Amino acid sequence: MTHFSSLWGRHVLLRLLFLCLFSWLFTSSIQAQDMTSDSVITTVLKAGLPVLCIETIGHEEPTCDYVSAPEGCWGKSIMNATKVPGRIQLIDSAGILYDSGNYMKDDSGMTIRIRGNTSAYHPKKPYKIKLQRKADLLLRDEDRYRDKEWVLLQDLRLNMLEGNTVSWLMGMDYTPASMHVNVVFNGEYQGLYVLSETVKRNKDCRINVDAESGFIAELDAYWWKEDDHIECSFDQWPLEYTFEYPDADEITPEQKERMAQCLTDMEQSMRDGSYPSHIDVESFARWLLAQEVLGNADAGGSNVFVCKYDSADSSFVFMPVLWDFDNIRREESWSDIHNIHYFVTLLDSPNEAFRDAYIRMWEERGDSVFDGLISAIRQFESSPEGAAFDRSLLLDRERWQYNYIEPLTLHEIATAAIDYFTHRREWINDAIKWMKVTISIHDIPEERTDKSDSRILDLSGRILSTMPSHGISIVNGKKYMRKK
Numbered sequence: 287m288t289h290f291s292s293l294w295g296r297h298v299l300l301r302l303l304f305l306c307l308f309s310w311l312f313t314s315s316i317q318a319q320d321m322t323s324d325s326v327i328t329t330v331l332k333a334g335l336p337v338l339c340i341e342t343i344g345h346e347e348p349t350c351d352y353v354s355a356p357e358g359c360w361g362k363s364i365m366n367a368t369k370v371p372g373r374i375q376l377i378d379s380a381g382i383l384y385d386s387g388n389y390m391k392d393d394s395g396m397t398i399r400i401r402g403n404t405s406a407y408h409p410k411k412p413y414k415i416k417l418q419r420k421a422d423l424l425l426r427d428e429d430r431y432r433d434k435e436w437v438l439l440q441d442l443r444l445n446m447l448e449g450n451t452v453s454w455l456m457g458m459d460y461t462p463a464s465m466h467v468n469v470v471f472n473g474e475y476q477g478l479y480v481l482s483e484t485v486k487r488n489k490d491c492r493i494n495v496d497a498e499s500g501f502i503a504e505l506d507a508y509w510w511k512e513d514d515h516i517e518c519s520f521d522q523w524p525l526e527y528t529f530e531y532p533d534a535d536e537i538t539p540e541q542k543e544r545m546a547q548c549l550t551d552m553e554q555s556m557r558d559g560s561y562p563s564h565i566d567v568e569s570f571a572r573w574l575l576a577q578e579v580l581g582n583a584d585a586g587g588s589n590v591f592v593c594k595y596d597s598a599d600s601s602f603v604f605m606p607v608l609w610d611f612d613n614i615r616r617e618e619s620w621s622d623i624h625n626i627h628y629f630v631t632l633l634d635s636p637n638e639a640f641r642d643a644y645i646r647m648w649e650e651r652g653d654s655v656f657d658g659l660i661s662a663i664r665q666f667e668s669s670p671e672g673a674a675f676d677r678s679l680l681l682d683r684e685r686w687q688y689n690y691i692e693p694l695t696l697h698e699i700a701t702a703a704i705d706y707f708t709h710r711r712e713w714i715n716d717a718i719k720w721m722k723v724t725i726s727i728h729d730i731p732e733e734r735t736d737k738s739d740s741r742i743l744d745l746s747g748r749i750l751s752t753m754p755s756h757g758i759s760i761v762n763g764k765k766y767m768r769k770k
Contacts, residue, residue: 334674
């Protein structure tokens with residue numbers, strides 16, 4: 287055992303020395319005074335990932351205004367993001383894989399702008415790219431993947447790999463496709479990014495809703511920066527609905543009224559227990575369970591998208607997609623979204639259809655989701671793309687001086703992730719065991735008359751000294767809710 291540990295330690299040390307040498311050679315060359323755009327690209331290509339080259343007209347940089355939420359709301363975001371025209375090329379060691387051509391409105395080239403909310407405050411910006419002519423930047427074989435809208439996101443901890451893997455394993459309606467790239471912007475290396483599809487209507491490959499009467503809405507923490515929105519009647523957090531499809535600039539008064547009525551009816555049905563006639567229960571349960579697996583600590587900004595295929599009564603509201611994994615891997619707790627808005631109402635409803643679907647889905651898929659997720663992390667670590675990611679990770683940290691961020695290597699990232707998800711499976715399994723032995727009973731008397739079991743427990747299994755004045759407690763295997 288000692289001999290193995292010694293060999294393993296030497297392996298890690300040699301690997302780190304190699305990566306440090308590669309990083310030093312890269313940064314030394316990238317900082318040379320006579321460095322040209324072509325030589326930067328040639329150097330970056332040695333890391334092994336495709337390089338996305340962005341060149342704007344006149345080397346103009348996208349800008350935006352940074353804004354804070356008005357009183358009564360929360361968050362910080364951006365507004366007035368400029369759309370800068372230019373050209374993009376995707377290149378690997380074999381040559382040019384894609385070329386948008388020079389910018390000509392509605393014909394060739396692209397525009398690029400800063401996107402995001404709090405992520406836009408980082409020195410390394412996330413971007414949205416809009417092509418003037420549809421293309422598949424991920425270079426798949428089928429024309430159906432062609433689209434104009436793409437994003438560049440930062441992801442140094444494999445959060446998107448983990449989130450999208452869980453999405454696919456859970457059977458979400460849509461899982462955005464993506465790949466890692468290094469980005470060179472106007473001749474300067476900008477770092478390691480994820481090039482990804484966006485959340486939007488595309489009946490062939492993204493979210494399929496009817497073009498005339500379907501909709502995609504977001505329960506949005508940043509509604510206050512939009513010109514129009516629809517009110518949400520749940521008041522645990524100051525969120526409202528914003529428009530993904532139809533776009534706010536294009537939606538008609540009739541479409542908005544129909545969408546607002548649908549969402550109002552949906553919320554009311556969750557309160558009165560009639561929700562199975564308004565929502566696709568399975569899709570809501572699938573979405574929440576995916577958040578539990580990931581341990582998402584982002585409640586207000588976790589990108590809650592709801593859709594309806596068309597205006598027919600037989601078309602139910604469904605949750606199509608997971609998005610935004612910046613705050614996953616919460617320890618020893620449900621995901622934050624578990625306890626607010628739709629889900630606390632659905633889980634505590636006298637109609638237990640949602641609760642039953644949620645538990646059944648865990649029992650049917652929980653182990654296979656965790657097994658598949660851990661396998662995907664290991665496969666990525668041992669893959670050629672993983673090795674290229676590892677080299678690019680160091681380049682990114684050198685570029686942005688993120689040396690203080692741990693972990694520093696892909697092996698450390700993968701090891702930490704596997705350890706987390708191994709324990710996460712155990713925690714969820716124990717938590718759902720508690721959920722299974724309870725039933726909902728509302729409006730119990732002030733004094734408990736059942737003395738068959740003197741123990742009073744909270745939802746975590748801790749023994750309480752007295753029945754709480756409000757909230758949920760467990761007595762003799764039953765769940766009681768006392769209202770304020």
